[in-house]
Amino acid sequence: MIKWKTFAIGCSLALALLLIAQHKPSMPDPNVYRAVIDLTHNVNNHSPNWEGSEQSPFQAKELGNIERDGYYSRVFTTEEHYGTHLDAPAHFAKGMWTVDQIPVERLVRPLVVLDVRSKARSNPDYEIGVQDIADWESAHGEIPTGGVVMAYTGWDERWNSQKEFRNVGSDHLSHYPGFSLEAVKFLVKTRSVVGLGIDTMSVDIGASTTFPVHLFTSNQSVYHLENVANLGLVPPSGAMVVVAPIKLEGGSGGPARVMALVK
Ligand SMILES: [Zn+2]
Structure with a gap:
């Protein structure tokens, strides 16, 4: 019995x-990944900011200190789009997801890294094209469906200088590389990417004043990661990305901790 x-x-x-x-x-499977790479810059008051202002948009003030209060704590203010951060689709498309609404399944995905440093070095206005994707695919196979594609332009070497990072020319426009609309349309329509990332301040090229990539992706529910760090430590194919943005209700974006699990 x-x-x-x-x-x-x-x-x-x-x-x-x-x-x-x-x-x-x-x-x-955590057992098949040998390391976790941090793709995030520290959040502090001396990082490049979008406006190029001397006064940092990030400020932290001490609230409690150990000697006086027995504990340490601070209050901080920041722009949503400062440091390594996520752009939610609501940033450029009304009614689309704010940062808290992006489904978490979209935040853990296969990661593709497009190394375009050699092109960006000779042309700061370089736009990543369909050919760069074709080159990646001929070396590594088709981009996994539903992944996150990041551009490694080498721009994070300039992170410690706002002047060099923003790279404003005599035309008063910034000059740094970004994605072309054509390449992004291909990635979204044929490879169903859910996120784009880059080591510059914007997925559109610095000199853009119309932000065609932002407009297109936002309307397709695709998020961006900007000011990403350490992409040189991640293999072009085979990694997983873990994107952990602040869950800011109604946020157009926000600071994000971004990590790559590498085999
Ligand atoms: Zn942004």
Whole structure:
């Protein structure tokens, strides 16, 4: 009797486990990744800012200190688009997801890194084109469906100088590389990418005044990661990205901790 009961319980358990296994979303197995790479710059008051102002948009003030209060704490203010940050689709498209509304499944995805440093070095206005994607695919295979594609332009070497990072020319426009609209349309329409990333301040080129990539992607529910760091430490293919933006209700974006799990 007891044996039969045990057998029945065992069978039910096995069935339940089988059902769970079948319905489990394909999440990265931590055992197959050898390292976690931090793709995030520190948040401080001396990072380049969009406006190029001397006064940093980030300020932190001490509230409590150990000697006086027995604990340490601060209050801080920042722009949503400062440091390594996420642009939610609501940033350029009314009614689309704000940062808190982006489904978490979209924040853990296969990561593709397009190394365009050699082109960006000779042309700061370089626009990543369909050919760059074709070159990546001929070396590594098709870009995984539903992934996040990041451009490694080498621009983060300039991070410690606002002047060099913004690179404003005599035309009063910034000059740094970005994605072309054509390449982004290809990535979104044929590879269903859910996010774009770059190590500059914008997924559009610095000299853009109309932001065609921002407008297109926002309307397609695609988010951006800007001012990404350390892309040189991530292989072009095979990594997973973990994107952890602040869950700021109604936010157009916000500071994000971005990590790559590498094999
Ligand atoms: Zn932004």
